[in-house]
Amino acid sequence: xxxxxxxxxALIIGAGLSGxxxxxxxxxxxxxxxxxxxxxxxxxxxxxxxHEDWELASFGPWxxxxxxxxxxxxxxxxxxxxxxxxMLFNGVGGSTILYGAHWMRFLxxxxxxxxLDGVADDWPISYAELAPWYDEADRxxxxxxxxxDPAYPDRPDYPxxxxxxxxxxxxxxxxxxxxxxxxxxxxxxxxxRPYDGRRQCVQRSTCxxxxxxxxxxxxxxxxxxxxxxxxxxxxxxxxxxxxxVDAADRANGAVFVDxxxxxxxxxxxxxxxxxxxxxxxxxxxxxxxxxHPAGLANRSGLVGxxxxxxxxxxxxxxxxxxxxxxxxxxxxxxxxMQFAETEASRGFVRGAKWNLTPTGGPxxxxxFPWPGERNWGTAIHDHVRKWLGRSLVWGLSCEDLPEExxxxxxxxxxxxxxxxxxxxxxxxxxxxAMLAFNAARAAESLEEAGAVSTVGLPLMPEFxxxxxxxxxxxxxPDEAVVDRWGQSHDHRRLFLADSSVFVTGSxxxxxATVAALSLRTADHILGTRAMGDPA
Amino acid sequence: MTxxxxxxxxxxxxxxxxxxxxxxxxxxxxxxxxxxxxxRKLTRYRPDLVAAVGAILRQRTTQPPADFxxxxxxxDPQAFHQLFQAVAGAYYLSxxxxxxxxxxxxxxxxxxxxxxxxxxxxEGLLDAPKTFRRSGEDI
Numbered sequence: 001x002x003x004x005x006x007x008x009x010a011l012i013i014g015a016g017l018s019g020x021x022x023x024x025x026x027x028x029x030x031x032x033x034x035x036x037x038x039x040x041x042x043x044x045x046x047x048x049x050x051h052e053d054w055e056l057a058s059f060g061p062w063x064x065x066x067x068x069x070x071x072x073x074x075x076x077x078x079x080x081x082x083x084x085x086x087m088l089f090n091g092v093g094g095s096t097i098l099y100g101a102h103w104m105r106f107l108x109x110x111x112x113x114x115x116l117d118g119v120a121d122d123w124p125i126s127y128a129e130l131a132p133w134y135d136e137a138d139r140x141x142x143x144x145x146x147x148x149d150p151a152y153p154d155r156p157d158y159p160x161x162x163x164x165x166x167x168x169x170x171x172x173x174x175x176x177x178x179x180x181x182x183x184x185x186x187x188x189x190x191x192x193r194p195y196d197g198r199r200q201c202v203q204r205s206t207c208x209x210x211x212x213x214x215x216x217x218x219x220x221x222x223x224x225x226x227x228x229x230x231x232x233x234x235x236x237x238x239x240x241x242x243x244x245v246d247a248a249d250r251a252n253g254a255v256f257v258d259x260x261x262x263x264x265x266x267x268x269x270x271x272x273x274x275x276x277x278x279x280x281x282x283x284x285x286x287x288x289x290x291x292h293p294a295g296l297a298n299r300s301g302l303v304g305x306x307x308x309x310x311x312x313x314x315x316x317x318x319x320x321x322x323x324x325x326x327x328x329x330x331x332x333x334x335x336x337m338q339f340a341e342t343e344a345s346r347g348f349v350r351g352a353k354w355n356l357t358p359t360g361g362p363x364x365x366x367x368f369p370w371p372g373e374r375n376w377g378t379a380i381h382d383h384v385r386k387w388l389g390r391s392l393v394w395g396l397s398c399e400d401l402p403e404e405x406x407x408x409x410x411x412x413x414x415x416x417x418x419x420x421x422x423x424x425x426x427x428x429x430x431x432x433a434m435l436a437f438n439a440a441r442a443a444e445s446l447e448e449a450g451a452v453s454t455v456g457l458p459l460m461p462e463f464x465x466x467x468x469x470x471x472x473x474x475x476x477p478d479e480a481v482v483d484r485w486g487q488s489h490d491h492r493r494l495f496l497a498d499s500s501v502f503v504t505g506s507x508x509x510x511x512a513t514v515a516a517l518s519l520r521t522a523d524h525i526l527g528t529r530a531m532g533d534p535a
Numbered sequence: 536m537t538x539x540x541x542x543x544x545x546x547x548x549x550x551x552x553x554x555x556x557x558x559x560x561x562x563x564x565x566x567x568x569x570x571x572x573x574x575r576k577l578t579r580y581r582p583d584l585v586a587a588v589g590a591i592l593r594q595r596t597t598q599p600p601a602d603f604x605x606x607x608x609x610x611d612p613q614a615f616h617q618l619f620q621a622v623a624g625a626y627y628l629s630x631x632x633x634x635x636x637x638x639x640x641x642x643x644x645x646x647x648x649x650x651x652x653x654x655x656x657x658e659g660l661l662d663a664p665k666t667f668r669r670s671g672e673d674i
Contacts, residue, residue, distance in 0.1 A: 053580035054641060056624040060581050112670040126670070150663040164651045173653045182666065185651055192646065202643035213643075327644060341668050362627040362638055367620065376554040376604065376619060381561045384627075388636055 008034035011268035016094015018497040018518040019274030020219035025522035027230035038239040039073035039091030049206025055363040062209040082423035084309035084464040093220030101189040104508035124484040137515035141217040142195040145187030151337035168392040169333035175449035186332035189217035205358040251494035270493040277500040281470040297488040306402035308468040308505040315456035317446025328358040348433040350399040353507040394442040399507040471500035486521040544570040549600040572625040587617035
């Protein structure tokens, strides 16, 4: 360590969604904030959406998997023993750079899984408790949508009206109305009108490789400019390798490595981990010492355990008419919660959330793993003709229950300053049954909408969009890593603000819940600080 | 271009034609100059794929191209995946191919100002009974 200590009041590790929300809230309240981000800042011009190589880039340097992307800022994840492969992004904005911005709230039942279904655990907080922060998150991210969904409790109007559902969305909405199945116009953190300095969506459907227009709410646009204007300091290419605690076991800073490979120690009143459910667990486990041989915050032994990855698949319907389905927002045009709640007769507990999205260009069509068919030879022409612009796809996001065997552990260090995170994850029988049931229903949905044929896969392991759990929240220090405010049970002044604190995972996209929880934790920190305690 | 380059380009075109052959409606990979597209476009966009293709082409084999591709798919799926991505990726960048499949690329569009397209279907749903499960709390 060659540099003298640096001082700050709140040290945030990770500049993704939860870190950006936290930094903005604290800095605006006058807290001296420093954020350490291992990745770089990106410019919207870097994104490939409006360039001809968009689709090629999405399979390589802009892939959602850090292992496939292999960028300078990415760290290897050993996923050989994981039946779902995680997707995430390292850099200012974190995974919001690549996410689809499906902006969904948990259902009330998601907080009460043990009470209602006799499995997993209840959260220590309820939907009603979190609702005010959901409302604030909607405002900050400029969510577009339509209030009144019968699948949810009443809520205020969205800041922006919903985006158009497109030709395909109209067909599926009509089909679900005939079937008596739930559907609702998609809610997205994508601007349907100019909002807070952002442009409106241009329906290019390339959200998954970064939004050139700035219409999608990625926190490099929505939060970091505000946080930095309020005085927050954001250091990029700064990889944290250890969280530090003082003699009284209070968090008091971190050690990080800069782009030149020089180690620094930074001192802080409080430390807030916002490095995602893999990165945060990895850091806590790697901060082991003689005093804490199992890592920090790990008295319960649960750090890294209860990893959830939302088993996922798609069902594609093919139509004999043009639907322009390579355009739109990606983003969801519709969603359905018809099969999201437990129904005992189905033979499994919990459920799946469905989202209807555009279906991509010719390369997506050509590379789809068509079951039982070769992809090359004359088949490639058949596949593209059938798919391109004439297909609709339901994405099926299934709730996986938290199991201690599904976990992140530390592997060997592979040229990094930290041990490689090793994932061990099995898709449970309950989730397999859920996948099969929902895939069959999704095929029925598309057929009712007029599809002449459908194709689906039992599981698409490469789409581990949602990395959840590993540092669960709970009131009992023996059964949880953090308390109901996200503070470590073991270490005062150490907070977790990201999706690692999830007790259960719901079936919905987690971004809105991560934002709401981070805002809630920020308010708690500010409340205790106002009373003279930094945390 | 050296003689070796010519041989490799010719071999690549033959292999690419197995992956994307000519049909009544569509040109083959070599019809649209796949080797040239690989050099002009993929070298810039996906140098990783160009390097992978180079390694595949340098494999010593006397097999006919179709047999080679078939064997590669079975014995080295990762290499096949890279080859397939390179060939298909370059092919669908071709303006002629895009014209034939009716794909102009991803385009910026204006959002409609006359609604979202399902207003009539939403009538009645907005006042429908709530379906979420209640947990006995203050919702």
